[in-house]
Amino acid sequence: QVELVESGGGLVQPGGSLRLSCAVSGLDHYGVAWFRQAPGKEREGVSCLSRGDGKTFYVDSVKGRFAISGDDSKNTVYLQMSSLKPEDTAVYYCATDKIPFPCQVVLTSPQSLDYWGKGTQVTVSS
Numbered sequence: 084q085v086e087l088v089e090s091g092g093g094l095v096q097p098g099g100s101l102r103l104s105c106a107v108s109g110l111d112h113y114g115v116a117w118f119r120q121a122p123g124k125e126r127e128g129v130s131c132l133s134r135g136d137g138k139t140f141y142v143d144s145v146k147g148r149f150a151i152s153g154d155d156s157k158n159t160v161y162l163q164m165s166s167l168k169p170e171d172t173a174v175y176y177c178a179t180d181k182i183p184f185p186c187q188v189v190l191t192s193p194q195s196l197d198y199w200g201k202g203t204q205v206t207v208s209s
Contacts, residue, residue, distance in 0.1 A: 085109040085198045087177050092203030095167055103162040103203060105177030110198065113183040115160040117151065118193050119173035119205075128190030129175070132160055140186040145171075167207045174202040 091103040105115055116131040130151040131140040139151050150163040160177065178189075178196040189195050 085179075085181070087115075087179065087198055087200035089175060089177055089200040089203040092175060092205045094206045094208065096209050097168060097207055099167050099207070100163070100165045101167065101205060103164065103175055103177075103205070105160045105162075105200060107158045107160070107177075107179060110179065110181060112158075112179040112181075114186060115151075115153070115177050115179045116186065116189050116193075116196065117160075117162050117175060117177050118190075119171075119175045120202075121170075121173040124173075126176070126193050128193060130162060131186035131190055133186050135183070138186065140190060142190060164205070167205075169207045172205060172207050174204050176200055176202045 086108045088106045095101050114133045117129040118126050119129050120126040130149055132151045132153050148166045153160045178199045180196045
């Protein structure tokens with residue numbers, strides 16, 4: 084059974100940092116993508132890690148502030164978030180699939196991924 088579990092969310096002040104974790108079990112994945120959904124908004128792609136070649140992808144709004152990385156020994160992917168802004172407030176989800184996927188495509192088409200975690204809340208507020 085494939086399971087993704089996010090952790091690391093919380094309340095942080097503007098300018099602060101958080102590190103989210105996505106633990107993947109039951110699947111030798113090809114990569115993991117992070118998405119977020121703010122109240123009243125559609126789910127949007129944030130970042131993606133292609134496991135085979137180690138390439139990383141970010142949407143423009145988080146470039147230079149967020150960093151995605153993976154630990155194969157723990158089958159876990161991390162999203163280090165720095166210089167957080169109130170507009171980063173959202174529920175953050177990680178997702179993957181049992182077949183290889185192009186990061187650039189899935190970040191704009193989240194419905195193409197089959198396996199999702201339940202999300203972790205990130206709130207940026209003073």
